[in-house]
Amino acid sequence: MNFFATLRVAGRALRRNKMRTILTMLGLIIGVGAVIITVSLGNGAKAAVEAQIASLGQNVVLVFNGSFNRGGVRSGFGGAGTLTVDDAAALAREIPEIVSISPERRYNAQIAAGDLNWSTSILGESDTYLDIRQWPLAQGSMFTEQDVHGANKVAIIGQTVATQLFPDGDAVGQAMRIKNVPFIVVGVLSPKGLSVQGQDQDDVIILPYTSLMKRLQGVTTLSGVTVQTANATDLASVQEQIIEILRQRHRTTPVTDDFLVRSQEEITAAANNTSQTMRMLLAGVALVSLLVGGIGIMNIMLVSVTERTREIGIRMAVGAHGRDILMQFLTEAVTLSLLGGILGITLGVGGSYVLPYFSSFPTLIPTFWIVVSFIVSAVVGVFFGFYPAWKASQLDPIDALRYE
Amino acid sequence: MPAIIQLESIHKVYHTGEVDVHAVRDVSLQVAKGEFVAIMGASGSGKSTMMNMLGCLDRPSQGRYLLDGVDVSGLDRDQLATIRNQKIGFVFQGFNLLSRTSALENTELPLMYNRSHLSSRELHRRASQALETVGLGSRADHHPNQLSGGQQQRVAIARALVNEPAMLLADEPTGNLDTQTSIEIMGVFQKLNDEGITIVMVTHELDIASYTKRNVIMRDGRVVTDAPVANRLIATEELAKLREAQKAVQLAP
Numbered sequence: 001m002n003f004f005a006t007l008r009v010a011g012r013a014l015r016r017n018k019m020r021t022i023l024t025m026l027g028l029i030i031g032v033g034a035v036i037i038t039v040s041l042g043n044g045a046k047a048a049v050e051a052q053i054a055s056l057g058q059n060v061v062l063v064f065n066g067s068f069n070r071g072g073v074r075s076g077f078g079g080a081g082t083l084t085v086d087d088a089a090a091l092a093r094e095i096p097e098i099v100s101i102s103p104e105r106r107y108n109a110q111i112a113a114g115d116l117n118w119s120t121s122i123l124g125e126s127d128t129y130l131d132i133r134q135w136p137l138a139q140g141s142m143f144t145e146q147d148v149h150g151a152n153k154v155a156i157i158g159q160t161v162a163t164q165l166f167p168d169g170d171a172v173g174q175a176m177r178i179k180n181v182p183f184i185v186v187g188v189l190s191p192k193g194l195s196v197q198g199q200d201q202d203d204v205i206i207l208p209y210t211s212l213m214k215r216l217q218g219v220t221t222l223s224g225v226t227v228q229t230a231n232a233t234d235l236a237s238v239q240e241q242i243i244e245i246l247r248q249r250h251r252t253t254p255v256t257d258d259f260l261v262r263s264q265e266e267i268t269a270a271a272n273n274t275s276q277t278m279r280m281l282l283a284g285v286a287l288v289s290l291l292v293g294g295i296g297i298m299n300i301m302l303v304s305v306t307e308r309t310r311e312i313g314i315r316m317a318v319g320a321h322g323r324d325i326l327m328q329f330l331t332e333a334v335t336l337s338l339l340g341g342i343l344g345i346t347l348g349v350g351g352s353y354v355l356p357y358f359s360s361f362p363t364l365i366p367t368f369w370i371v372v373s374f375i376v377s378a379v380v381g382v383f384f385g386f387y388p389a390w391k392a393s394q395l396d397p398i399d400a401l402r403y404e
Numbered sequence: 405m406p407a408i409i410q411l412e413s414i415h416k417v418y419h420t421g422e423v424d425v426h427a428v429r430d431v432s433l434q435v436a437k438g439e440f441v442a443i444m445g446a447s448g449s450g451k452s453t454m455m456n457m458l459g460c461l462d463r464p465s466q467g468r469y470l471l472d473g474v475d476v477s478g479l480d481r482d483q484l485a486t487i488r489n490q491k492i493g494f495v496f497q498g499f500n501l502l503s504r505t506s507a508l509e510n511t512e513l514p515l516m517y518n519r520s521h522l523s524s525r526e527l528h529r530r531a532s533q534a535l536e537t538v539g540l541g542s543r544a545d546h547h548p549n550q551l552s553g554g555q556q557q558r559v560a561i562a563r564a565l566v567n568e569p570a571m572l573l574a575d576e577p578t579g580n581l582d583t584q585t586s587i588e589i590m591g592v593f594q595k596l597n598d599e600g601i602t603i604v605m606v607t608h609e610l611d612i613a614s615y616t617k618r619n620v621i622m623r624d625g626r627v628v629t630d631a632p633v634a635n636r637l638i639a640t641e642e643l644a645k646l647r648e649a650q651k652a653v654q655l656a657p
Binding site: 002005012016310311313314315316317318319320321322323324397398401 | 456459461462481482485486488489490494496500501502504505513514516517518521563567
């Protein structure tokens with residue numbers, strides 16, 4: 001029997017029990033659909049995390065204050081407050097691979113301009129900070145090295161701050177007060193949107209770190225240091241050198257370290273680790289759902305073979321070989337599973353398109369997984385259809401013809 | 405006349421549990437081309453087993469079976485299937501048509517397993533021709549449940565004929581039919597036989613057997629009588645008589 005005739009017979013058999021066919025396919029439809037939706041959600045989340053990691057800048061090493069231990073009382077990370085501007089200068093001086101360095105001081109304050117005011121987070125940075133973060137300005141220009149040296153009262157503001165304080169636009173050149181110290185806005189950042197954690201990254205003010213430390217806070221220690229290297233391959237060695245230099249300067253040991261050094265590689269690896277775990281979990285869910293769908297197909301095919309024993313007998317009597325019967329039932333099972341797979345893919349892709357409109361989850365439709373789902377559906381059909389089909393092909397024509 | 409069927413000392417033993425059942429014992433039989441044979445016997449006489457072996461659905465335990473000159477006693481499952489497809493046309497008691505499948509497609513079935521890969525147009529042409537032969541050309545698109553018993557059996561005969569087999573093998577072909585339809589079906593067989601087709605039929609009805617040309621009677625797995633039919637009935641005449649009788653009691657117009 002040729003392929004098209006076999007396909008036609010399979011199609012007719014499936015149409016004969018429409019409800020049963022649909023219910024059997026449902027296992028696979030839901031399985032494949034769920035796999036595609038979850039993978040596209042996972043991909044969407046992963047892409048968002050990667051974008052955020054990339055927004056840290058390229059080839060970046062971050063230095064934070066660590067914890068300290070005073071008389072047995074241990075502070076949390078960032079509690080030490082022992083990083084100084086001199087530390088940052090020493091790093092810049094002694095590590096040749098460092099191309100840019102930005103000492104960082106963080107602060108929160110109420111700011112005002114005209115009769116409007118707003119509470120926001122303030123970052124004290126060096127003039128190279130925006131280059132490291134690869135964060136372009138929308139208007140104006142970045143403060144200069146002279147501004148940093150002179151602790152000048154200049155500021156860069158984020159989009160949210162600009163909208164809140166200068167609703168008429170044109171913030172550049174305007175004055176604003178931070179804790180009653182007047183600052184001049186020299187630039188407005190381009191919008192960055194929400195972070196993965198849902199924070200508004202545009203609700204920020206960037207000042208020269210010197211201005212923040214001397215004029216607003218009156219402190220001498222840093223919150224952290226952002227370091228950029230020329231090449232990604234230098235990250236590990238730069239990280240080690242930073243640790244070594246800071247240990248010398250702070251006279252600490254690995255046990256008493258009062259600072260933390262994290263390279264972008266490590267952060268990326270941690271994120272990848274998370275998504276790797278998620279992928280494994282998804283693969284497990286996919287496997288189980290396809291297994292369940294496949295067992296459903298096997299079950300129905302066994303019922304179908306029993307129901308159609310007489311038909312098998314007739315076909316054998318008029319000359320069908322075991323192989324013909326095998327192919328007929330296998331074709332039926334594969335048609336069933338492929339149809340289920342295709343409907344599942346349609347459901348999954350449709351769901352992935354629609355989901356972002358109803359939720360805040362980004363999705364990224366996984367082409368690779370669509371192909372995998374299709375192939376796996378076919379494999380499920382062959383695998384779970386084989387036993388019933390083989391059973392049918394081994395029937396004795398005499399018994400099959402007599403079957404009531 | 406060359407022999408279509410040549411059985412040489414055929415035995416068939418079934419091993420069921422502890423007892424061996426000797427269903428057919430030492431049967432030798434020849435059926436020549438163009439014959440019309442009825443194999444008769446009570447149940448348990450071995451006629452069904454004979455039928456299965458003649459139809460290449462089963463193999464003899466011992467002995468040789470030459471079908472149309474080919475020794476089929478040692479063939480495997482698939483080879484037997486090919487022989488059934490090429491050489492034998494089956495007609496069963498229960499018609500055994502595929503339900504929800506048109507008469508035409510039922511008739512095409514053996515052609516689909518014929519390994520010569522015919523075009524679908526050729527399939528249709530041959531199947532339609534076979535349906536014409538049994539007088540059902542106008543009902544090709546009917547499904548079995550839309551046809552009477554006699555019509556269903558005609559479709560089955562058309563299906564048996566479609567591959568132009570060496571012989572027709574009928575297993576109680578009138579067992580599920582009323583008297584008049586039975587005679588009509590025997591009429592179809594007689595017409596086909598007149599055209600030169602060899603027919604072997606299993607029946608337990610003596611009157612049906614008398615439409616054939618030769619009766620083989622079996623008992624306990626052995627052939628006890630093998631004789632030509634003396635007073636052969638002709639289906640067309642019997643049908644005419646039946647009509648007269650029906651007219652007399654106003655059963656028929």
